[in-house]
Amino acid sequence: MGYKSIGRQLQLAREQAGYSQEQLAAKIGCSQSTLSNYEKGRRRIYLAQLEKIAEILNKPVQFFLQPIDHENAVRQEVCLPAAAPSEATAAVQDIKSREQNLLALFQSLSPEGQQLIMDFALWLKKREVGENG
């Protein structure tokens, strides 16, 4: 009924803004499980609540209702011009949405936070190389 895609946009916007579910839920005055259900599309979000969230996440209400276009969402977040349709299709094939989310999240962090992620990724990589050969 459309609420699944609203939920996905909500999750994307929340992650881009660097909030955990607990943090955003506390800000809007609902439980973490309610917010989780909004994001899964299992519970309909009512207009007043979405307007509150939109304000906190600094997004227009329309953002949550638009057909999902992860590639352009990330491009907007990283201040790139929107991709032309053919270019967008190619880009979507190149970058999986998990990677896009990670990139956007990474860029929303402070320099210290970004350094922590880099350190952790390097440590993980070393460990994987050790384990797998």
Added chain:
Amino acid sequence: MADFNLSPEQEQLLEEFRDIALHKIAPMAAELDEAGDGRFDFGPVRVLAEHNFLTPTIPCEYGGRGLDYFTTSLLLEELAAACAGVATVVTANIHAASPIVLAGTGQQKKTYLPLLASRKAHLAALALTEPEAGSDIASISTLAVKNNGFWNISGTKEFVINGGVASFTTLFATTGPDKKRSGMIAFVLPAGIPGLKEGAVRHKLGIRYVRTTQLVLDRVHVPDEMVIGSQGSAYLLLMQTFDRGRALAGAVGVGLARAAYEFALEFSKKRHQFGRPVFDQQAVAFNLADLLVKIEAARLLVWKACWLIDNDLDYTMLSSMAKLAGSSVAQEAAAAAMDICGGRGYLKGCPVEKYLRDARVMSLIEGTNNIQKAVIASQL
């Protein structure tokens, strides 16, 4: 803790609802049905307007009764027991007002809500459905294009209750069909605005009192002040309007079911076959017992959904359940009542015949029963 006691005010209102339904609406029901879809009789809605029950949810600050959804469900059950058509007109007014109540500007509220609370009977319409867009509401194609600060709206709406007799229409359009949900936009359009015309009047199997028409919009030219809600919010506004309205649609079903049940019960006690009332046949009495269980269960769903709405809790699933249960029991009770009344129930002029025709629409309007199941399933 659940409490099924009505407050003294609700008890008093219920008395008033019953009095109006029984003494003023019920006596007209057969005549309204017989007159058909072709003409609209303002008599019944005038009666309701005199008591300010025509749109009972209008907040007190705009001259309304300010009834909550629970109390409104009591009114609708009584009205539907008297005439499902009249009850449906009241729900249409409530739906049309709902987006304005929820998200209208101060000016929109001041202009349109007092109309529906006026002692003169004013009706309102909600125009969403189109010839090519029914259940799939995001595919509407009535187009609103902005030019030099004004909107031009063109398209055709279908099945609009109170079409052609409404003082204003709450219209849903799109700023571009490819934008789907995010492109939806809502307007409030006063009657008589240039370019808004009544199309074909729809002739129906049941609820024949309810005037239902096409609406044709031919370059209707309106300023921004007529847009309801913030940009991009119309889809959510519509969904919320439906979610609230469906609980009330359930109440209409319960009222109709109750009327059919009560008629059949009385008939079965008076009608003698094989030397005793047909009610004494266990098959008949069990049928009535089953109906009573289902009516009570549907009513409880309606009450719970309304309670959730009134307490600003999550009501989506319960509202769909209430609508599903109310419409289903209305159809079942009307069909069972016809069986219990035998051949007499099938005759024109017997209330049961009207109940059956009226009940049939209840699984179609305000989202078909499949759509209610889809809403419920989406939350599992």
